[in-house]
Amino acid sequence: GAGVSQTPSNKVTEKGKYVELRCDPISGHTALYWYRQSLGQGPEFLIYFQGTGAADDSGLPNDRFFAVRPEGSVSTLKIQRTERGDSAVYLCASSFSGSYNEQFFGPGTRLTVL
């Protein structure tokens, strides 16, 4: 596609539920990133994929968060047992090949945990 796409654009869930957020990167980009943005703050890094493998997952806040990229293109961020503190905008970005490359962001998924 022309840009990074994310679905859904909005997700409302109840505390304790499981959610999946999807990211479709720019075609041909091997690097994919997930960030989280809370109100009034800059985005914060969660995880970085190079191809199919997670090259850096040090930003994941705890083991309730997990992400996959099985075929090296689309990625899914999975959150188990959601908590109210997980409410934020989840942003996905991609770049041509990782370091020293410009990152391009998707429109984000706004997650609200009631």
Next chain:
Amino acid sequence: GIQVEQSPPDLILQEGANSTLRCNFSDSVNNLQWFHQNPWGQLINLFYIPSGTKQNGRLSATTVATERYSLLYISSSQTTDSGVYFCAVEQSSGSRLTFGEGTQLTVNP
């Protein structure tokens, strides 16, 4: 980890005015990007500028990597320039971007 500081945190201008936004960072970087976050939350790429000077229309940016700062210049501001401007850096040790807290720009007609 690397620290990224942006100033000023808030800026209010009249249409037509010029402004300078600053980004300081605490360590050497591979990459520096400036973004504009529009009211719908979309991060729009303005500049990829690890060093040197670039211009794009009314916007220009300069990064002095040896002194660890970058400047974003907006000339003849328009109401559509309103939003949050973020500076983000990629530290030498990895691929992730670390963002500053942003500058909230409001341009009044």
